[in-house]
Amino acid sequence: MSRVVLVLGDQLSPNLSALIEADKDTDLVVMAEVRAEATYAPHHPKKIAFLFAAMRKFAARLIREGWQVAYTRLDDPDNTHSIAGELARRADQHGANEVLMTEPGEWRLRDALSDPDSYKTPTKIIQLSDTRFVATQTEFDAWAEGRKQLRMEYFYRDMRRKTGLLMDGEKPVGGQWNFDHDNRKPAKGKDLFQEGPSRFAPDDTVNEVLDLVEREFPSNFGALRPFWFATDADQARQALDHFVDQRLETFGDYQDAMLQDDAFLSHAVLGLYINAGLLDPLEVCQAAEKAYENGKAPINAVEGFIRQIIGWREFVRGIYFREGPDYTRRNALNHQRKLPDMYWGGETRMACMAAAVSQTRSEAYAHHIQRLMVTGNFALLAGINPAEVHEWYLAVYADAYEWVEAPNVIGMSQFADGGVVGSKPYVSSGAYINRMSDYCKGCAYSVSAKTGEKACPFNVLYWHFLIRHRARFESNPRMGQMYRTWDKMDENRRETVLSDADTLLRNLSDNKPV
Secondary structure, three states: OOOEEEOOOOOOOOOOHHHHHOOOOOOEEEEEOOHHHHHOOOOOHHHHHHHHHHHHHHHHHHHHOOOEEEEEOOOOOOOOOOHHHHHHHHHHHHOOOEEEEEOOOOHHHHHHHHOHHHHOOOOEEEEEOOOOOOOOHHHHHHHHOOOOOOOHHHHHHHHHHHHOOOEEOOEEHHHOOOOHHHOOOOOOOOOOOOOOOOOOOOOHHHHHHHHHHHHHOOOOOOOOOOOOOOOOHHHHHHHHHHHHHHOHHHHHHHOOOEEOOEOOOOOOOOHHHHHHOOOOHHHHHHHHHHHHHOOOOOHHHHHHHHHHHHHHHHHHHHHHHHHOOOHHHOOOOOOOEOOOHHHHOOOOOOHHHHHHHHHHHHHOOOOHHHHHHHHHHHHHHHOEOHHHHHHHHHHHOOOOOHHHHHHHHHHHHOOOOOOOOOOOOOOOOHHHHHHHEOHHHHOOOEOOOOOOOOEOHHHHHHHHHHHHOHHHHOOOOOOHHHHHHHHHOOHHHHHHHHHHHHHHHHHHHOOOOO
8 A cells, every 4th residue: 555645845854754654665755835835824935935945955855865756846737736635636646545744833734634525535644743843742731731830941941851952960061051141242242243144055946946936926025035045954054063163152142132234143043944854953952062062162152042942942832732723813912903014114213123124024034032022022012913913923034834933923922822921021112122232323213212203112112011901910020110110200201101102003003104
């Protein structure tokens, strides 16, 4: 009996459980570029090109290794333009009555591909667990069971123990689990304006894909060219080696910093490769750990980097599947304002927002503080509908898949899950952005102005957010001080702050630039 074996665009790993289970001699690997996956969100053209090129190269690798592969290109006239449709078509051609797959990484595809009726032929469906993560969902659920609050820090410690990363027996290397207090330096000094991540010139396969994407998705937000992403495992490994050798040393110090003219600073820009399967997450962590052991990178940098992968990345995946398919529709704060045009490149006088969105448009990338404390912070303070915020992040970033993006946005960034991911909202005035960036120096607004037309929008919206949600957050031990500060303000100043914020919010609702 032969089977068709599905490999999705974010499953480009030879260690995929479906490939390990499959029989190279009899089974047919099915891969497909389909319009349903390319358009369920208006993806950045760089993301589409990255995945199509990486898929084509992975299919070619499988063929070289002796697999039978049926690969459907987007412009194939027989393309059914859905994953289920291509599986059914290839199963019929191959005479197969069984589909073998590794479980997809989001509820939408899991549900669609679990239904035998979607294939329109009698088909047995076998979905295997995705073993490319440190924790299984069963392990995460067991860890979460009975806890009043789910906090990443404690889960992360278990992942350190399980993997042995940065461990000295039962104790953490360096005597503590977390060195985050050392990783909050503002952007300045000789370590900035480095060459950035590895860049790869497009080869024939990539150029062919670029022409396709340019032709088929001409209106999508984002610049397709120049295109420099790695598109196969060898290139991704080069990108990892380059980061470890050149930028890991200062990653910790400046991981929260932002600069107008430096999109990448010391960041790895490896998330898109890990999430697509081109890099194994443990391989990445072990390379960083080795740099520490060899004296090439300090503990605060290596620990912070590893925490993002085996801590935060694993944690948000566990949250996504534990919370269920309705997670992206949650709106605990009942925010209903539409996403402003400035998120799509519309006019704004806010230098920080303009910089973050412009960089996103150019690179399909912004680092976590730009996402959390600039674009995310503004959306939360302004009361933007979290579903629209979620859809924007899913569309514009090359590393975005719903399992990783939704908990970061719905949970951490927008507090729309009511506190499942974070114990408090991540909100700040303009002072934080000024401290961690050079954006404010060239802004039309004044970060030091608290009221009036020149006042930084973050300053007035910060207080407006706190006051309109006072009943929810006043008793939060991490936020009580802010309310006490507000109560001590002069009454006239409080009224002016709220009035200025109301004016700004009306302008947003009227689609006027701010």
